[in-house]
Amino acid sequence: MTTPQTLDRAGIARRIPHSGSMCLLDRLEAWDAEAIHCSTASHALPDNPLRTASGLMAPNLVEYAAQAMALHGGVLAPDDAEPSAGFLASARNVRFAVDRFDDVADALQVHAKRLSGDASQVLYEFAVKDAGGRALAEGRAVVVLNTPLPPATPPSTK
Structure with a gap:
């Protein structure tokens, strides 16, 4: 994997549709057309x-991975592009090695491969x-891209 551009948290937040404390990634370490490491x-x-x-x-680790996937799409897009919405459609073959992860001492390493x-x-x-390379969570995910949600329909009063 090459490292054409690294980003800090502020740079990441400009390229994904998550902001404030919901932007969970601190640093883009490396990426190429196929994969990303944060x-x-x-x-x-x-x-x-x-x-x-x-x-x-542990299931929240999927959100960390999903944000890396969103960032991958963001760095592949033109520099002036607005972050586009994607929706996690499914997560398959997900395996967790821990029940919780707030007690992991070092930085999490988040990898996604298209x-x-x-x-x-x-x-x-x-x-x-x-940080030692032990997988805390792994699996596969399908992301549906650029799909606007239909307008909410009020419930029927009949």
């Missing part, structure tokens, strides 16, 4: 928006690892 320590923040009374539960796709959907393989 890192973050946001899991250690007491005000992490995904934190519950029980801590940060396996296939077109203008309407993309299939990624992902892994979120600790």
Whole structure:
């Protein structure tokens, strides 16, 4: 994987549709047309928006991976492009090695690799690892791209 451009948290937030504390990634480490590698320590923040009374539960690692996928699309887009909306349509073969991850001491390493796709959907393989390379979560995800949501319809009063 090459590193044509690294980004800090502010640069990441300009390229994904997540802002404020919901932008979970701290640094774009490397990327190319096929894959992306990011890192973050946001899991250690007491005000992490995904934190519950029980801590940060493992299924939230999928959101970290999904943001890396969104960032991959963002860095592949033209520099002046607005972040486009994508929706996580499915997550398959997801395996978690931990129940929670707020107690992971070092920065999380978030990897996503594009396996296939077109203008309407993309299939990624992902892994979120600790600093020692142990996979905390891994799996595959389908992201549906640029699909506007239909307007809300008020419920029928009949």
